[in-house]
Amino acid sequence: MSEVALRISNVGMRFGGLWALSEVSFDVERGSVLGLIGPNGSGKTTLMNVISGVYKPTAGEVTYGGKRIADVATHDVCHLGIARTFQIVKPFASLSVRENVAVGAMYGRYGAKRSTRASFERAQELLEVVGLARVAERPASDLTIPDRKRLEVAKALALDPDVLLLDEVMAGLNATEVEEALDLLRSVNARGVTLIVVEHLMKAIVSISTSIVVLAEGRKIAQGAPADVLGSPQVIEAYLGSRWVKRQEQLAVIEAERIEAARLQPPEAGA
Amino acid sequence: MHLIAQDLVNGILAGGILAVVALGFSLVWGIMNIINLAHGAFIMLGAYTTYQLFTSFHVDPFLSLPVSFVLLFALGYLIQRFIMNWVARAPVLTTFLLTFGLSLLIVNIALNVWTGDTRGVTTAYSGANFTLGDVTVPWAKLFTLLAALAITGVMQLWLTRSRTGRAIRATSMDIGAAQLSGVRVTEIYAIVFGLGAGLAGVAGTLISLSYALNPSMGDLFLVKAFVVCVLGGLGSVPGALVGGLVYGIVEAFATQIDVTVGGQHISGSGLQDAIALVVLLIVLIVRPTGIMGKATA
Amino acid sequence: MNPATLKRIGLGGITGNPIAFAVVLALMALLLAIPLTHNGYIELVFRNILMYAAMAYGWNLIGGYTGYVSFGNVAFFGIGAYCSAILATHGVDNLLLYVLLAMAVSAVFAAIVGFPVLRLKGHYFAIATLGVALAVTDIIANLDALGGTGGLALHQVDEAHFSIYYYAMWLVALGSMLGTYFIARSKLGYAFVAIRENEDAAAVLGISATRYKIVAWTIGAMMAGAAGAVFAPANGFIDPSITFAIDSNVFPIAMTILGGIGTVAGPFIGALLLAGANELLQRFFVKAHTLFFGAMIVLIVLLLPRGLVWLFGLRGGARAWLKSLSVYKA
Numbered sequence: 092m093s094e095v096a097l098r099i100s101n102v103g104m105r106f107g108g109l110w111a112l113s114e115v116s117f118d119v120e121r122g123s124v125l126g127l128i129g130p131n132g133s134g135k136t137t138l139m140n141v142i143s144g145v146y147k148p149t150a151g152e153v154t155y156g157g158k159r160i161a162d163v164a165t166h167d168v169c170h171l172g173i174a175r176t177f178q179i180v181k182p183f184a185s186l187s188v189r190e191n192v193a194v195g196a197m198y199g200r201y202g203a204k205r206s207t208r209a210s211f212e213r214a215q216e217l218l219e220v221v222g223l224a225r226v227a228e229r230p231a232s233d234l235t236i237p238d239r240k241r242l243e244v245a246k247a248l249a250l251d252p253d254v255l256l257l258d259e260v261m262a263g264l265n266a267t268e269v270e271e272a273l274d275l276l277r278s279v280n281a282r283g284v285t286l287i288v289v290e291h292l293m294k295a296i297v298s299i300s301t302s303i304v305v306l307a308e309g310r311k312i313a314q315g316a317p318a319d320v321l322g323s324p325q326v327i328e329a330y331l332g333s334r335w336v337k338r339q340e341q342l343a344v345i346e347a348e349r350i351e352a353a354r355l356q357p358p359e360a361g362a
Numbered sequence: 363m364h365l366i367a368q369d370l371v372n373g374i375l376a377g378g379i380l381a382v383v384a385l386g387f388s389l390v391w392g393i394m395n396i397i398n399l400a401h402g403a404f405i406m407l408g409a410y411t412t413y414q415l416f417t418s419f420h421v422d423p424f425l426s427l428p429v430s431f432v433l434l435f436a437l438g439y440l441i442q443r444f445i446m447n448w449v450a451r452a453p454v455l456t457t458f459l460l461t462f463g464l465s466l467l468i469v470n471i472a473l474n475v476w477t478g479d480t481r482g483v484t485t486a487y488s489g490a491n492f493t494l495g496d497v498t499v500p501w502a503k504l505f506t507l508l509a510a511l512a513i514t515g516v517m518q519l520w521l522t523r524s525r526t527g528r529a530i531r532a533t534s535m536d537i538g539a540a541q542l543s544g545v546r547v548t549e550i551y552a553i554v555f556g557l558g559a560g561l562a563g564v565a566g567t568l569i570s571l572s573y574a575l576n577p578s579m580g581d582l583f584l585v586k587a588f589v590v591c592v593l594g595g596l597g598s599v600p601g602a603l604v605g606g607l608v609y610g611i612v613e614a615f616a617t618q619i620d621v622t623v624g625g626q627h628i629s630g631s632g633l634q635d636a637i638a639l640v641v642l643l644i645v646l647i648v649r650p651t652g653i654m655g656k657a658t659a
Numbered sequence: 660m661n662p663a664t665l666k667r668i669g670l671g672g673i674t675g676n677p678i679a680f681a682v683v684l685a686l687m688a689l690l691l692a693i694p695l696t697h698n699g700y701i702e703l704v705f706r707n708i709l710m711y712a713a714m715a716y717g718w719n720l721i722g723g724y725t726g727y728v729s730f731g732n733v734a735f736f737g738i739g740a741y742c743s744a745i746l747a748t749h750g751v752d753n754l755l756l757y758v759l760l761a762m763a764v765s766a767v768f769a770a771i772v773g774f775p776v777l778r779l780k781g782h783y784f785a786i787a788t789l790g791v792a793l794a795v796t797d798i799i800a801n802l803d804a805l806g807g808t809g810g811l812a813l814h815q816v817d818e819a820h821f822s823i824y825y826y827a828m829w830l831v832a833l834g835s836m837l838g839t840y841f842i843a844r845s846k847l848g849y850a851f852v853a854i855r856e857n858e859d860a861a862a863v864l865g866i867s868a869t870r871y872k873i874v875a876w877t878i879g880a881m882m883a884g885a886a887g888a889v890f891a892p893a894n895g896f897i898d899p900s901i902t903f904a905i906d907s908n909v910f911p912i913a914m915t916i917l918g919g920i921g922t923v924a925g926p927f928i929g930a931l932l933l934a935g936a937n938e939l940l941q942r943f944f945v946k947a948h949t950l951f952f953g954a955m956i957v958l959i960v961l962l963l964p965r966g967l968v969w970l971f972g973l974r975g976g977a978r979a980w981l982k983s984l985s986v987y988k989a
Contacts, residue, residue, distance in 0.1 A: 143863065145859070145863070164867065165862040165863065166861075166862040166863075166865055166866055166867040166868070167865070167867075168863075169863065169864065169865045170865060174863075175863060177860070177863075181857050181859065181860035182860075183852065183853055183856035183857060183860065183861075184856055185852070185856060185921075186673070186849075186852060186853075186856065187672075190673070190849065193849065194849045194850075194853050194861075194864055194866075195864045195865070197846045197849060197850075198846070198850065198864050198865035198866045199864060199865050200865075202846075202865060207844070207845060207846055207849075210846070246864065249864075250864065250865065391782070397782075397785075399909075445957065445961070447988060447989050448961050448964075448984070448985070448987065448988055449960060449961065449964050449987045449988075450987060450988060450989030451986075451987045451988070451989060452964050452987035454728075455722075455728065455912075455916050455920065456916065456960060456964050456987070458912075458916075459912075459913050459916045459917065459956060459960050460956070460957055460960040460961070462909060462913055462953075462956060463952075463953045463954070463955070463956030463957040463960065464953065464957060465953070466949045466950070466952055466953030466956070467949070467950055467953030467954055467957065468953075469949065470947060470948075470949040470950035470953065471950060473946075473949075474946060474947065474950075547989050548989050551989060585789070585793065588786055588789060589786060589789075589790065592782060592783060592786040596782055633797050633798070633801050635793055635794070635797050636793065636794040636796075636797035636798055636801075639790035639791075639793050639794045639797075640790075640794060642786070642787070642790050643775065643776070643787055643790055643791075646779055646783055646786070646787055647775050647778070647779075
């Protein structure tokens with residue numbers, strides 16, 4: 092038995108009349124990689140927001156090291172050792188790529204002990220780790236979508252987390268880039284960082300996760316080792332549906348084509 | 363007791379004018395995200411239009427309402443079309459500064475045309491009033507209030523029912539989507555800015571009936587427009603009305619405060635702005651998006 | 660080229676363009692010589708420029724760096740001026756004490772008012788700060804102890820030593836400028852900018868928006884307060900309409916935007932240009948000076964929508980500049 096890092100117990104989240112999450116419970120073991128999957132609208136991002144303290148859950152609680160996340164201010168969650176990326180990337184548009192990461196190093200978990208100069212050095216190290224050193228001086232608003240995803244990961248790593256929540260950091264990457272991203276996540280995990288990964292790419296999830304939680308319509312419907320969960324005909328048929336799997340594959344192809352077309356152009360700033 | 367009733371009536375009468383003062387300002391800010399510092403100057407131009415028509419041609423101020431509206435609408439339309447449009451997508455402070463420059467320019471032209479002397483529009487019914495129980499109601503102010511209510515109603519109907527009104531609201535919600543649906547944003551912006559100016563002109567005409575005129579009179583009303591439109595909720599027509607009435611009533615009651623604290627005599631008549639603004643602060647802290655504003659930021 | 664890129668290219672880093680900053684430091688050094696050669700009117704003009712520069716720096720911290728547009732900074736200028744006047748009426752005749760008290764009182768007032776006001780965002784923050792400024796004006800105008808609307812007279816040094824006010828204002832402006840430079844380069848500066856760019860993303864990186872907004876607002880208040888503290892004895896007399904003039908509220912904002920918002924050189928360049936042009940126009944066009952002044956602002960906004968500092972970083976000459984003109988067109 093290894094140590095439990097994060098405990099999600101009976102979490103419910105209501106928006107107006109809709110329960111985006113209900114009675115979700117699971118533990119995340121320290122040093123593990125937890126894959127969080129489910130169809131669109133199943134509550135994955137909502138759960139990420141609850142764990143990272145952006146939302147206060149309507150019911151239940153998330154505890155980390157015995158501390159309730161809901162009792163901690165959003166800006167203090169990273170000081171506990173929990174960091175996250177955003178599905179919709181949020182770079183500081185007018186700052187350079189390196190400055191974006193340095194802000195995390197300055198105000199994150201060990202930020203108080205770091206000088207401005209040390210923060211920039213740390214940022215440069217991380218940019219090399221994620222492969223953004225070549226654009227360190229560019230304004231963040233100039234980055235392409237794949238580079239923005241890398242920047243999100245670098246910013247989160249700059250917080251020196253023990254637990255890292257990754258919300259679709261591989262969406263929009265091509266096959267080679269996905270492999271690179273997986274290598275990066277493995278090396279981060281190898282340094283003892285617990286990962287919670289939300290992703291649509293099944294292959295990626297299966298290859299990196301030590302266990303998987305499946306959400307559907309805000310409820311946990313399965314949990315276990317990747318092979319057990321995904322191989323289970325019950326999960327595929329009853330919860331995802333064979334048509335869903337097929338459709339996801341088709342969608343992935345369409346998405347990949349669309350992204351290849353758009354990825355070389357940086358998106359309009361301020362969007 | 364009769365003092366309270368009188369204050370309430372005074373507040374409502376003043377509030378009607380404030381609603382119209384704030385209406386155009388609120389639409390331009392809410393729809394185009396432009397803080398129009400020239401709004402006060404437009405109000406002043408509206409007031410002087412009425413003054414000029416009245417002194418030169420003996421046109422009744424209420425009859426000059428459409429003239430003020432049309433003249434100022436044209437001015438606003440042209441300013442947006444040929445000047446403001448160049449920085450339409452710039453940060454809000456850029457247009458803020460531009461309208462500051464325009465305001466200085468307009469006020470100075472007015473100073474050269476009409477001089478800095480204080481003027482007034484005195485009609486046959488200017489001093490006339492009637493009493494209702496203990497409460498005195500000036501006719502001019504009552505008609506001003508009715509005109510204000512009518513204008514607010516027409517604006518609300520036009521924005522929600524007419525084709526252009528719907529295009530305007532669509533533009534304020536999502537510029538890109540509106541453009542894709544065939545809305546000509548440049549044209550819509552020019553119309554909204556023209557409308558803002560036209561409503562300022564109307565407000566100026568109404569103000570000229572009860573207040574003295576001078577070229578820098580707009581400053582005071584600009585500040586009030588600011589407060590009223592935020593109080594009621596940005597870009598909301600009913601909000602401007604509610605905000606105007608609330609502000610008018612608070613101001614009227616504030617003038618009655620007369621206390622002595624620790625030897626320091628405090629009289630409300632000098633402090634009415636401060637009191638009204640403290641009320642504003644409390645409203646904002648309790649409801650951060652105004653009385654009629656959307657509940658979510 | 661999208662607007663954010665455009666902004667970045669011209670401004671070069673969190674402190675702005677280094678050449679622009681060097682030019683501004685050189686100009687500051689030159690200004691030190693003004694009282695030696697010109698006293699009287701010219702000295703007064705430049706003292707006003709320095710005063711506006713200090714106020715503009717104060718506004719730039721909250722409005723430019725942190726992205727919270729305040730219409731209330733004139734309140735701190737006024738509070739600073741009245742601190743001097745109160746000390747003066749109690750027989751204290753020490754400029755340094757005036758400035759220190761003004762900075763302390765402005766800071767305390769800013770921090771107290773900041774707690775409720777800085778919870779508001781965008782337009783609502785702007786209007787609440789305007790409310791604070793007007794309320795302070797009204798309250799002072801109604802306090803007999805502070806002279807009410809009649810104002811207060813201050814004892815001034817004799818004419819031979821009058822330039823002391825100039826040098827004091829120079830120091831206040833320099834302090835505000837260097838303070839801005841070092842704050843912008845420090846961790847604090849990055850917290851401000853992160854809040855401006857995206858408050859939610861800043862929070863996830865460990866930045867308490869409320870705390871750093873109050874810090875930016877309070878330091879800015881101290882700059883304006885210090886300028887007010889020197890202004891009061893230099894002017895010899897203050898009343899609510901002088902100290903809380905609309906000009907003192909809008910000018911520093913206009914100067915910062917014209918010079919270059921969120922840069923170290925911008926507020927000074929804007930103050931020099933705007934206050935200087937205002938004086939010149941007043942001298943040569945008695946009746947129409949605000950007309951020209953207004954037209955000048957309109958033209959600068961249309962021709963240089965990103966401010967003057969942006970010119971220092973512009974590459975590609977006139978063609979790049981012409982191209983930039985339509986960037987913000989609808």
